[in-house]
Amino acid sequence: MSETPLLQLTDIEAGYGRAALVLRGLSVDVHAGSVVCLVGPNGAGKSTVLKVASGMLAPRSGSIRVEGREVTGHGPQQMLAAGLAHVLQGHSVFREMTVEENVRLGAYSITDRARIDERIRFVTELFPVVGERWRSLAGLLSGGQQKQVEFARSLMVDPKVLLLDEPSMGLDPKTTGVVFEQIDRMRTAGIAILLVEQNARRALETADVGCVLDLGRVHISGPAPMLLADPRLGELYLGGRPATPGTA
Structure with a gap:
């Protein structure tokens, strides 16, 4: 350490x-x-x-x-x-939005498109199910899959x-x-x-x-x-x- x-x-x-x-x-x-x-x-x-x-x-x-x-x-x-990125209790995905839209929300403060693409590659490799369900509505995912979307969204800013x-x-x-x-x-x-x-x-x-x-x-x-x-x-x-x- x-x-x-x-x-x-x-x-x-x-x-x-x-x-x-x-x-x-x-x-x-x-x-x-x-x-x-x-x-x-x-x-x-x-x-x-x-x-x-x-x-x-x-x-x-x-x-x-x-x-x-x-x-x-x-x-x-x-x-x-x-x-410091905070993932709150419960489910915080936007159910009527796709997984991609949910994840990209985590990068709302980033203006560099190349950096956004780099972070997307990182989170989809870290959480394969996020990439596999990229175009799916988040509300159709299981509870565990939704939690991985939340994790991925929070990591977009590289906390x-x-x-x-x-x-x-x-x-x-x-x-x-x-x-x-x-x-x-x-x-x-x-x-x-x-x-x-x-x-x-x-x-x-x-x-x-x-x-x-x-x-x-x-x-x-x-x-x-x-x-x-x-x-x-x-x-x-x-x-x-x-x-x-x-x-x-």
């Missing part, structure tokens, strides 16, 4: 309106080529971390840096330009870090497996990912680093296999006894 994280959240405090803080001094680093997974109970603030990182929610205090450059307080457009919020939400176990295979493919292609996922065990089996959130802070962090093997975490946060990494 490089010394300077691609994304660095330091001592972040954040909340909604006048309500109590959701994040209370949270710090997370994402290095090049790594998958960092945030897990924890409902209400721990996992999705709020991604909203802060993508500029959807301004932190009340703390620092956000991208490759060492301060970007705290920037809005979504500025964060996207800085290199430094991809923020994934509950990518397996609403998907059956088989399709969930396919989605995590694609996350692994993205990591192999050198894409850094900050992942929030309800299926904590499956996410930690894929991730390089795990961060367990509780009450708006990182309760414990470390190599994902270490967290999977920790019996305390298995009982408190992962739904029972720890599983052997690589097993269901």
